[in-house]
Amino acid sequence: MKGRLLFIHLVSAAILLRSLATIFAKTAAIHSLGKGIEGILINVWTWAELVALILQAIVWSHVLNRFSLNRVYPVTSLVFGLNLAAAALIFQEVVQTKHLIGIAIIIIGVIIVNPPGKVGTVTG
Numbered sequence: 001m002k003g004r005l006l007f008i009h010l011v012s013a014a015i016l017l018r019s020l021a022t023i024f025a026k027t028a029a030i031h032s033l034g035k036g037i038e039g040i041l042i043n044v045w046t047w048a049e050l051v052a053l054i055l056q057a058i059v060w061s062h063v064l065n066r067f068s069l070n071r072v073y074p075v076t077s078l079v080f081g082l083n084l085a086a087a088a089l090i091f092q093e094v095v096q097t098k099h100l101i102g103i104a105i106i107i108i109g110v111i112i113v114n115p116p117g118k119v120g121t122v123t124g
Contacts, residue, residue: 010063017056019082024049074113
């Protein structure tokens with residue numbers, strides 16, 4: 001049970017940080033439009049994206065230290081679902097049925113690779 005909770009917490013944190021980095025990147029792009037490279041470099045959202053990516057890399061290193069790559073990497077594809085939700089909720093982008101079907105396929109694939117009750121092999 002402890003291994004499963006650690007798996008869920010670490011992988012969830014990595015996914016959340018990756019999704020936040022994407023949200024920050026989109027926000028930076030919106031606020032930097034037409035401002036050139038200087039506008040991008042001084043944009044607080046660009047720096048927020050970099051911080052999120054650094055934190056995600058640190059968490060991901062902990063994940064890879066403890067669990068098999070063939071188990072954890074497919075789970076990271078769940079970030080697409082978070083990014084789709086962010087696109088709709090934060091940026092008011094249109095989500096179509098085909099997007100939802102794609103996310104459903106991804107979730108099914110993650111469940112097939114990591115069935116409930118199974119955890120990536122603890123290596124450390």
